[in-house]
Amino acid sequence: MRVAVEEVAAFRERARAWLAEAEVPGTPLGLDERFAVHRRWQRTLYDAGFMGIAWPRRFGGQGLTAQHQFAFVDELVRAHAPAPIGLIGLDVVGPSIHAFGTDVQRERFLPRLLSGADIWCQGFSEPGAGSDLASLSTRAEPDGDEFVVTGAKVWTSWAHEAAWCALLCRTNPTARKHEGISYLLVDMASPGITVRPITQMTGDAEFNEVFLDHVRVPRANVLGEVDGGWRIALDTLGRERGSYTMRRRVELEAGLADAVAQLRTAPPARRSHPRVLEEIGRAHVALRVLEAQTRRTLTRMLDESGAGPLDSVDKLVLNDAEQVVCRAIAELLGPFRVVPQSRPLGLDAGRWVHDHYYSRAASIYGGTSQIQRNIVAERLLGLPRG
């Protein structure tokens, strides 16, 4: 659904005025503190009517459009305000629950996901199934009104904080591999679940291994049809590639704008250092490409065309911009990169080094760049499968 430009402009004004008055939190470097602060912020945004902007009111949203949603993301970044913490629920799993869930599931899960009362994680990858996700081997066996789930997941972001997990399991071991998978909504407090953190190069332990040992999951928590989970998994992955791109673009724009503003005031030797200038120029171009691509994505979202192979183009363009922008800023920090508490040129070295390290993961999470290129070649260009 599209609305008049004036309507979105009025909404933007309202959001800007609210943000100007709001107590906008910072972004602590420590993971636990960051999580707590940004979760409270999500609740503040929810109470003020700025969460689930494009979702129906009945499920806790505001009943507006994707145009309003993206105007708000713009304003959030402009105010140097952080994103809400529950992004896996908001941008990845929630939209699939909205699209494929029953009304009972939507009413039960979506409002709590929007307010940050429930944090979600995504239990897709396994030690033996990442790029070839359909080879997953976590088993869910029917037992009366329940499934009994046993297996292991890995790289599960925020599993240690999550109340719920969107879990892919094999429910039919004899069917073809894409056809025997179900999408379960699993209560992380269920007996039989063990979560073990993995420390990343940023120093954070944001993702985890998750072990499931005879975990009982009610049939009522199957999303969509039993054995019909693959279609929903593709939807979830597509949204991870599309919606997140829209959000992240504005954050990168704001980061680079800050860096360029700082560069203008830097000592001449630093300001005109050829390597710094080259990296900043590259980053600017990457962001212009990303901007053009996200305009097309917004149009697709407004046409409600759903997730699809075009999301892989978004993901590839974002990967590039993410890594190029973070590298440009790291270059600008120069030797201060190794001093996390420093503020060379007024830039927060700790934050930017963290983001630079994290940006290395951009070409892996949500499906690697190689896999996205395969999707573009096979599904967009119709080339034969490799």
Ligand SMILES: Cc1cc2nc3c(=O)[nH]c(=O)nc-3n(C[C@H](O)[C@H](O)[C@H](O)COP(=O)(O)OP(=O)(O)OC[C@H]3O[C@@H](n4cnc5c(N)ncnc54)[C@H](O)[C@@H]3O)c2cc1C
């Ligand atoms: C920061 C971060 C957060 C993550 N969060 C989550 C999460 O919350 N939930 C979750 O389920 N997963 C998560 N993941 C996991 C992520 O989805 C997987 O790492 C990714 O899908 C790749 O799988 P893999 O690590 O098993 O690599 P593999 O599949 O083993 O791939 C190894 C290499 O081989 C290449 N390769 C594999 N197959 C092909 C092919 N057919 N053609 C060409 N090249 C190929 C890959 O591109 C890659 O370079 C996260 C990953 C990261 C880095």
